[in-house]
């Protein structure tokens with residue numbers, strides 16, 4: 001087992017001491033279990049950051065429909081056409097919805113159901129998995145970035161590091177009984193989708209030859225090899241947004257972009273995800289049995305700015321709890337991210353600095369992270 005995966009004893013102790021000292025919160029499920037009827041001050045955003053400010057709650061009113069990518073067509077004769085749609089979606093929205101993806105509905109329902117059961121466990125059981133160590137194989141917590149958040153957000157989370165799978169598995173929660181199995185099955189299938197999408201994206205950027213049949217056998221990748229992506233990191237973030245008594249005062253997740261190359265997001269039937277488009281916040285209508293896919297910071301950098309890592313946030317509501325599972329994929333954590341040399345030209349010079357995981361950790365623990373997203377901070381001026 002790699003040293004990075006041993007239990008982070010020091011970090012855990014420090015975390016527990018702070019929890020004891022009352023500096024860490026027990027989270028929003030805990031508040032709800034205690035019957036809270038008002039949002040505590042710690043969660044109240046300044047008026048300018050509240051969800052209704054400059055917001056259009058319903059994308060349908062605004063006329064936004066996220067581009068839909070039909071995964072089945074990507075595997076067949078319609079591939080060239082789907083790749084064109086992928087290019088447009090990645091350039092204009094940074095987001096698309098993926099349908100006909102082939103993952104069985106039982107796999108998806110089990111993942112959501114076992115996640116729901118995890119958050120229903122008594123707090124002491126969930127608290128066993130609290131950790132302040134970003135590299136830990138499992139991390140339970142609340143808000144966005146507790147150490148830095150001035151105002152907390154209405155979200156608890158469970159983060160499962162999925163790579164390398166056999167090594168991380170013993171660290172994942174043993175309760176509820178079905179969680180590990182559901183998460184293993186789900187994460188493997190989502191990883192396959194990611195690899196197929198990544199291959200299509202590399203093709204769309206002109207980095208590999210156009211393939212017409214069995215594309216995954218042909219390979220792809222920065223150096224013509226999809227294997228480079230197979231061995232990458234995968235972090236599964238299970239988000240739990242309980243009912244909120246005053247949803248207009250707070251957010252489930254603040255505006256952020258995702259670290260990594262691609263995120264595949266599974267949301268239940270309750271809406272809440274909003275993306276920034278055309279200078280406004282618009283809600284993504286859930287399509288049953290689909291994934292919302294978005295371009296992450298690494299892909300924006302790798303594409304030298306052609307594809308966009310777009311800000312998004314989550315609004316909460318007073319009537320229905322919501323669960324989502326975001327699967328964030330990138331190359332191994334020691335990968336140095338930089339624009340692909342083939343995409344840097346005289347007409348389109350290099351736009352980003354070299355970036356690694358250490359730079360990301362530094363960013364999120366700095367003051368800059370409130371005013372600038374990570375990808376903004378990597379731009380060459």
Ligand SMILES: O=C(O)CCC(=O)C(=O)O
Nearest residue numbers: 237239267273314324326
């Ligand atoms: O819950 C959602 O819809 C979005 C979650 C998200 O943006 C994330 O986990 O990074």
Ligand SMILES: [Fe+2]
Nearest residue numbers: 256257258312
């Ligand atoms: Fe996100």
